[in-house]
Amino acid sequence: MMKFLSDRRALGVALGVVLITNAIALYNVWNNRSARIGTLTLSEREIRIPWQSNDDEDSGLWLNLEWRTGDAPLPPFKSLFQASASRGLPSSPEFLSDYSRPRWFNNTRLAEFGFDTVPRPIEPGSEGRFVAPRAAYVVLELDGPQHARIVSAMRRYVARVDSLAATRSSGDSVLRAVSTARAWLAWTDSVTRLYVVDGGRDADALRRAHPDSSRYAILPGTVRIATKDSAGLRYYYGVIDQVNGTRLNVPHRWRAAIDSVATRVGRPPRPVTVTVAIGRRHEPWIQSVRRR
Amino acid sequence: MPNRLDAQSRADDIRAFRGELDRLERDNVLTLSPEQRLAVTAHHDALLAQYQRTFDIDRGVETKRLSLGMRVASFLGALALSASVVFLFRQYWGRLDTSIQVLVLVVAALAATAATFVVRERDHSGYFTGLAAAIALVCFVLDLAMLGQIFNVTPSPNAWLVWGTLALVFAYVCDLRLQLVAGLICVGVFVSAKLMVLEGAHWSAFISRPESVIPVGFVLLMVPFRVDHTRWPTFPPLYRIIGLMGVLAPVFALSMSGRQSYLPFSADSVEALYQSAGFLVSAAAIWLGVRRQWNDLVNAGVVWFVIFLCAKFVDWWWDVMPKSLFFLVVGLTAVLMLVALRRLRGELVAREATP
Numbered sequence: 114m115m116k117f118l119s120d121r122r123a124l125g126v127a128l129g130v131v132l133i134t135n136a137i138a139l140y141n142v143w144n145n146r147s148a149r150i151g152t153l154t155l156s157e158r159e160i161r162i163p164w165q166s167n168d169d170e171d172s173g174l175w176l177n178l179e180w181r182t183g184d185a186p187l188p189p190f191k192s193l194f195q196a197s198a199s200r201g202l203p204s205s206p207e208f209l210s211d212y213s214r215p216r217w218f219n220n221t222r223l224a225e226f227g228f229d230t231v232p233r234p235i236e237p238g239s240e241g242r243f244v245a246p247r248a249a250y251v252v253l254e255l256d257g258p259q260h261a262r263i264v265s266a267m268r269r270y271v272a273r274v275d276s277l278a279a280t281r282s283s284g285d286s287v288l289r290a291v292s293t294a295r296a297w298l299a300w301t302d303s304v305t306r307l308y309v310v311d312g313g314r315d316a317d318a319l320r321r322a323h324p325d326s327s328r329y330a331i332l333p334g335t336v337r338i339a340t341k342d343s344a345g346l347r348y349y350y351g352v353i354d355q356v357n358g359t360r361l362n363v364p365h366r367w368r369a370a371i372d373s374v375a376t377r378v379g380r381p382p383r384p385v386t387v388t389v390a391i392g393r394r395h396e397p398w399i400q401s402v403r404r405r
Numbered sequence: 406m407p408n409r410l411d412a413q414s415r416a417d418d419i420r421a422f423r424g425e426l427d428r429l430e431r432d433n434v435l436t437l438s439p440e441q442r443l444a445v446t447a448h449h450d451a452l453l454a455q456y457q458r459t460f461d462i463d464r465g466v467e468t469k470r471l472s473l474g475m476r477v478a479s480f481l482g483a484l485a486l487s488a489s490v491v492f493l494f495r496q497y498w499g500r501l502d503t504s505i506q507v508l509v510l511v512v513a514a515l516a517a518t519a520a521t522f523v524v525r526e527r528d529h530s531g532y533f534t535g536l537a538a539a540i541a542l543v544c545f546v547l548d549l550a551m552l553g554q555i556f557n558v559t560p561s562p563n564a565w566l567v568w569g570t571l572a573l574v575f576a577y578v579c580d581l582r583l584q585l586v587a588g589l590i591c592v593g594v595f596v597s598a599k600l601m602v603l604e605g606a607h608w609s610a611f612i613s614r615p616e617s618v619i620p621v622g623f624v625l626l627m628v629p630f631r632v633d634h635t636r637w638p639t640f641p642p643l644y645r646i647i648g649l650m651g652v653l654a655p656v657f658a659l660s661m662s663g664r665q666s667y668l669p670f671s672a673d674s675v676e677a678l679y680q681s682a683g684f685l686v687s688a689a690a691i692w693l694g695v696r697r698q699w700n701d702l703v704n705a706g707v708v709w710f711v712i713f714l715c716a717k718f719v720d721w722w723w724d725v726m727p728k729s730l731f732f733l734v735v736g737l738t739a740v741l742m743l744v745a746l747r748r749l750r751g752e753l754v755a756r757e758a759t760p
Contacts, residue, residue, distance in 0.1 A: 123578040172499030243665040245606035
């Protein structure tokens with residue numbers, strides 16, 4: 114075999130690539146964890162605990178952070194509200210809007226990301242031009258004003274449906290609406306309280322706007338622009354495309370604690386408190402796991 | 406004799422010369438004196454022995470066939486052993502403490518890299534070196550990918566650059582084609598991703614923006630023109646094939662979905678433009694390949710031309726024609742291409758026959 118570099122130099126170059134790369138990667142990890150810029154105390158509502166499984170091929174374990182935009186009902190509820198409105202029942206609570214379209218992510222915010230938001234005439238048969246997603250920092254709020262606003266709006270909605278059911282001769286559709294609204298309230302009280310409430314390109318500016326580091330976490334992600342056609346014009350709105358760091362590796366030391374709260378498929382999760390720290394590079398890690 | 410390819414080519418020439426000399430002597434056209442024959446045979450034997458020692462060449466047809474089998478076995482072995490390394494780690498890594506996980510990943514990447522050079526010292530054929538290098542590269546990819554997962558690191562395109570760098574080091578130091586392909590693809594992904602960042606988009610969006618890959622393809626096509634590859638004679642064809650793929654795969658994607666283009670035209674116009682560009686570039690590749698006698702470029706150009714043609718046929722006729730008629734048209738087009746290529750071949754044969 115022909116020699117390009119001397120054996121020793123070639124080996125040195127190859128080992129150097131591996132060593133230097135690992136050194137930089139591990140330095141970045143140390144750098145991230147050397148300064149904590151936020152700590153969230155999450156419950157089983159915000160953390161999706163994997164169900165017990167018998168996967169012999171992959172021994173790794175991850176927890177998924179569940180987040181919502183807060184402005185979107187799940188699809189079944191959307192149809193419920195549409196049906197309610199058509200029957201003279203109260204329509205959707207005021208906080209609801211199109212799926213995955215946070216209210217704060219308006220044209221002004223889109224323009225901050227460099228997206229072109231000028232409404233344009235719809236080209237016949239065209240889906241519109243593709244616009245690539247952009248890097249962003251997103252702010253996750255834990256059990257804050259957004260969650261309170263949603264729960265309170267939903268309670269008002271349930272009260273309105275209840276009073277309607279009491280004053281009218283309650284037909285099947287009204288009774289069904291009452292029971293579904295109550296189920297929805299119970300559902301909201303059981304799912305995640307982690308909401309994406311803000312976003313931008315400057316993490317420091319976002320931190321200044323949301324200084325409480327035990328309630329607000331700033332994570333990297335991607336945002337994109339989506340379109341909505343109306344009256345012959347194409348309008349735009351912002352969508353949270355992806356939030357990085359929401360799939361957390363479970364270190365071996367917390368494995369037993371997570372295994373103790375994992376349930377079988379289809380059963381509700383057991384109570385647990387997971388503390389997640391966020392470092393100066395906005396990369397999170399599990400700091401502790403405690404069964405409640 | 407600078408490289409293995411030249412040595413193998415000379416050995417093939419010697420074998421052909423000996424066969425032809427036997428025939429000429431049998432037909433009483435040429436007879437060497439015993440001294441001449443002895444001198445020629447001794448000279449050739451010495452050359453062959455030297456090539457065998459230095460490059461582990463194939464001296465006969467049988468060994469050549471076996472070598473082909475060994476190449477296939479080496480490729481499949483590299484794939485299987487690489488998969489085995491990945492699955493082995495996945496099976497046990499969750500049971501290890503974080504510090505042990507990191508230690509295992511870093512030491513495995515370093516050890517596999519060092520082992521590649523140890524194997525290279527003993528393996529003149531290059532098959533085992535190729536296998537060891539493939540495992541080393543997979544260990545390094547696994548190393549960075551798993552560190553990213555263990556520490557929840559935000560994905561970065563820079564990983565592709567270092568993976569590509571190591572693959573290219575293996576390729577050029579150990580003369581390995583598979584590593585060259587891997588290296589070019591990794592570096593190509595890195596450059597395309599960085600172009601997306603320059604545009605202001607997230608780096609991972611390069612897949613949705615095929616035009617960001619086209620400059621990389623052109624650069625790869627230019628490399629054999631600008632960089633001397635005398636020591637690595639098997640590399641320029643790979644640069645041309647990967648480069649042509651880098652240009653024509655995005656062109657094909659844009660001919661299907663024009664809305665992903667940067668061009669300020671309607672999606673239909675963009676698709677029509679890229680369809681035409683696809684035919685023109687693949688035809689130009691065939692022409693250049695024929696002119697320069699680069700079989701690799703001719704074959705790659707033909708494959709891409711057929712892909713564009715079939716896509717167009719499907720677009721025009723799949724819904725309106727009975728399937729039997731559709732495939733008949735495709736078959737007849739293939740026959741037409743055969744006729745055209747045969748004419749081209751005839752002209753080349755005539756040119757080669759001219760003294």
